[in-house]
Amino acid sequence: MKTKKNYITISKVVEKFKKYYPDISASKVRFLESEGLLSPKRTQSKYRIYGKEDIIKLDFILKMQKQYYMPLSAIREKINSVDFVLDFKNEDIVKQLKFDLIEESSISLKDDSIAVEELIKKLEIKESFLNELMNENVIYFEEFEDRKIIKSSEIEIIRIAAELLKYGIQPKNLKLFDNFSARESSFIQQIALPVIMSGSKESVVKATSIVKDLEMLLSNLRHLMVKRNNKAFLEQYK
DNA sequence: GTGCCCACAACTTACCCGAC
DNA sequence: GTCGGGTAAGTTGTGGGCAC
Structure with a gap:
C-alpha cells in the first residue's frame, strides 16, 4: 500500500511554486534558508523536508517580494512578528497547490x-x-x-x-483608496468574466490565473507611476 | 555633474561529494 | 543517473561617498 508522505523535497517545492512564481529556483530557496527566513526540517541524510508551515511561509515571502518589493530583512521581521502568526491562516496558496500534506492540514479554514x-x-x-x-x-x-x-x-x-x-x-482619507481599488477590481472583473462565462471545465482556474496576473501587473504599474510623479515633484525643489 | 570606488542585497553558478 | 548537500565565488543592480 502506498503511504502518503507528509513532506516534500526542495525540487518538488520549486516545481509546485514555479507556476505562481516563475523566478523561483532551488538556490533561491536555499538562500532564503541561509538568510534565516525558512527553517525546513531535515531527514537523517540532511535532506531538506518542507512541511505545511514551510510552504505557507515561502508563499508569504515570495508574495511580499513580488507584490510589495519588501526587502528580506523586513520580511524576516514580519515573519517573526505576531502579525505573521495571524496571517498564517491565509491559505490561498495551500488551496491552489493542493499538496497532499496540506489537504491533511490540521489548520481549519473556517478559523x-x-x-x-x-x-x-x-x-x-x-x-x-x-x-x-x-x-x-x-x-x-x-x-x-x-x-x-x-x-x-x-x-x-x-x-x-x-x-x-x-x-x-486618517481612516476617512483612505476611503479614496477603497474607491480606487473598487474601480481597479471592476476593471479586472470585466476581463475575467468572459473567461468564466465560456463555460469550459477549467474556466474558473483560467480566470483565477488571469486575475492574479492582472493584480500583480496593475499593482506594479500603479507603483511605478506614483514613483515617477513623486520623483518629478521632488526634482522641482532640487 | 560625472566618473570611480565601495558596499550591500539578492541571488546564481560551479564544483565535488554523497544519497536515493 | 539524478537529485540534493555545502561552500565559495561570481553576477547584477542600486545607492552612497568622494575627488576632480
Whole structure:
C-alpha cells in the first residue's frame, strides 16, 4: 500500500511554486534558508523536508517580494512578528497547490477570523481607530453572536492604516483608496468574466490565473507611476 | 555633474561529494 | 543517473561617498 508522505523535497517545492512564481529556483530557496527566513526540517541524510508551515511561509515571502518589493530583512521581521502568526491562516496558496500534506492540514479554514477585542490587543491599536476604519468601510467585518469579527486578510490593511496614521493620514482619507481599488477590481472583473462565462471545465482556474496576473501587473504599474510623479515633484525643489 | 570606488542585497553558478 | 548537500565565488543592480 502506498503511504502518503507528509513532506516534500526542495525540487518538488520549486516545481509546485514555479507556476505562481516563475523566478523561483532551488538556490533561491536555499538562500532564503541561509538568510534565516525558512527553517525546513531535515531527514537523517540532511535532506531538506518542507512541511505545511514551510510552504505557507515561502508563499508569504515570495508574495511580499513580488507584490510589495519588501526587502528580506523586513520580511524576516514580519515573519517573526505576531502579525505573521495571524496571517498564517491565509491559505490561498495551500488551496491552489493542493499538496497532499496540506489537504491533511490540521489548520481549519473556517478559523480565519478574529474578534475585534482580540485584534485590538494583538495589534496594540485603539478601539476608536478600528471603529473608524470599519465605519469608513476601509476594512470589512461580519457580526456573529453580537460580536464583530474581522477576517485575517484584513489585518495587513489595518496594520498599514496604523502606519499611515503616523503621517497624519486618517481612516476617512483612505476611503479614496477603497474607491480606487473598487474601480481597479471592476476593471479586472470585466476581463475575467468572459473567461468564466465560456463555460469550459477549467474556466474558473483560467480566470483565477488571469486575475492574479492582472493584480500583480496593475499593482506594479500603479507603483511605478506614483514613483515617477513623486520623483518629478521632488526634482522641482532640487 | 560625472566618473570611480565601495558596499550591500539578492541571488546564481560551479564544483565535488554523497544519497536515493 | 539524478537529485540534493555545502561552500565559495561570481553576477547584477542600486545607492552612497568622494575627488576632480
